[in-house]
Amino acid sequence: MATDAYLERGVASRKLEVAAAVSKLDPGLYPGAFCKILADLLGGRADHCGIMHNDGPGTKILVAYILWRKTLNLDFWRGPVRDGMVMNIDDLICVGALGPYFISLSINRNKHLISGDVIDVIIDETNAFCKFMTSLGIECHYAAGDTADVGDNTRTINIDYTFSTAMKRSEVIDASRITNPGWIVGFYSAGRAKWETETNSGVGANGLTSARHDLLNKTYKTAYKETYAPETRADLIYRGKYLLEDPLRMDRSWTVGQALSSPTRTYAPLVKEILRVIPREKIYAFIHCSGGGQTKIGNFGRKGLKYFKNDLFPPPAIFRELRLAGNLSLERACQTYNMGHRLEMVAADMETAEDSIKISKSMGIDAKIVGPVLQNTNPSVTNVYIQSGDEWASYDF
């Protein structure tokens, strides 16, 4: 059954087990915000707050690994660095934390397979991307790093970034404020923003376990045994039709490798500009559609809302390909991938929504209202409803 593949590969989109453990912890100052927020205990200012955050490229780094192995081109390692950092930055901007950021990089590698020059490029690109983000007005400081040789534990290489920052409490965007009426604006994940030098496939850095195994063919199963858990059910491992160098059928201007490894876009300059122009009280929330994809918003806002997304972007080619290859229902696809917009904003009124769309388009990112925030019929359950063409999916939270 296609819908089981995701779980059978050992990935959970909703992380219910983890949520249970976390629910026992101090929820911080704004329990319903997109990131956990504490008092400014390091800076000691009563009107500020402090935030730490961590994330990484996940198994997307394995696409880079295979491309590097095949070509020996070290530049393939620059993508996962950007993926890992953007996965943090684009979470932090959702609460309005625009930096400066202190950044720490943790590298775990299997030294049998990953040579020192790889580490060198990862560190170099971390430094370069900090400078690039700083040049865009998002101040990034490479504060710490550790490289651990733990081949007994890491098959190839894993990188994780941790961010630390502080901000004024008055500027926090607290997603618990979402209520109806409201308008959900989607910011397109593919294409080319004005600060980007290459066109983005939109793939982001979530769902890459499914994406790799559904698209890539069985030659990788024997040639790159170090890129999957041997406990995975055999028929779910690299069961696709493609080589990385094959063109993507849905859009032959991409190879599969390019589409899968396209570095995650940061929306930070866009959010910074929106927050410069639009008063914060008109913005209920930004949601980074990362783990959980289009359904993530269901975790936020007051209980009893209905996020009625009835007008999504047509999915970029990579997602059409992924649905076909994985035989994915709309329901599963929208839980796994961003499907076309990786950032959404909930605006308190239509004018705010339209203003944000104008700003986004001026920066080279397509944007549109994907649907309204309504009242759900069951007031104790939040519902996410998604419509795409003739299909629909519905999720209760």
Add this chain to the structure above:
Amino acid sequence: MATDAYLERGVASRKLEVAAAVSKLDPGLYPGAFCKILADLLGGRADHCGIMHNDGPGTKILVAYILWRKTLNLDFWRGPVRDGMVMNIDDLICVGALGPYFISLSINRNKHLISGDVIDVIIDETNAFCKFMTSLGIECHYAAGDTADVGDNTRTINIDYTFSTAMKRSEVIDASRITNPGWIVGFYSAGRAKWETETNSGVGANGLTSARHDLLNKTYKTAYKETYAPETRADLIYRGKYLLEDPLRMDRSWTVGQALSSPTRTYAPLVKEILRVIPREKIYAFIHCSGGGQTKIGNFGRKGLKYFKNDLFPPPAIFRELRLAGNLSLERACQTYNMGHRLEMVAADMETAEDSIKISKSMGIDAKIVGPVLQNTNPSVTNVYIQSGDEWASYDF
């Protein structure tokens, strides 16, 4: 050859490759300090500085993994949490940063092998250990966490902690100040400090790849294939004589499993007390003898010093066993393990050294002067000289 085993297993004690990449980065405000220190960019205070740091239990977590698999006792997972946090805390105290700390936990797991209750215990113990450290006067705040299901990349489970803190610049202990004459005080790594409820084997959290494979026998090679890199030379994998439940020959009050999994001691309450009583200008440095063990100090202080450690503690039983099992030279053993003291202080004079020893003993941690800081004959090379009984080893930096 015994001395090759360490490298053949894919572990580097001196990380020269990594040092090359890092050398291109901004070294921060105190380039010779034990941790990288930046301006207080998050707090904005000119007289403060900011620090981030990350580390984890490394492959010591695999000892816990095997003990849990065998017994189903979830409490074995509490050790690696403490190891991971103390590896950070005991680095940070070396620059005089005594908290408060913001702490972020990154968990990468193979969901095929690691169930949700394991994650629950790891998060619970992180919270509990934060509270315990806070009760000892070292304020710890669990600020963030992420659990990634990345079985394609992580054989079992990996955890990493990142700490963020700030401190007054006037209180920074800058190891670049080390000069001669000076006195190196070693603080014993085994036994039981007054804040500990159990006796510690002293093993710490470094060298555990070597330790596991040298002590444990070949039954683990077949039963726990998920706990080593398959690329490792076959004769170096679990080549020892022991089962985890066997008594340690050198001290039969320990089982091998207990000795290997004994949670890393924190010296933070000791350092806090030393810094309360002794003026900071009399203390050149604290060195956490982690990666690189007894030789780590060679990276610090002005060039041309000779760290003449001619009176180490007799090694605790676990290290005597590890030398025997791995057929390790003193040279290799002192690069791999702490060998008896995991923290050392360089005092500017004998009285300061003796005062710190008195404080340490009053807190239940044995301490002694392990040797003087001298001028090396070659003024551009730093030398670490170690003597233990009839043997000696020498390292140039």
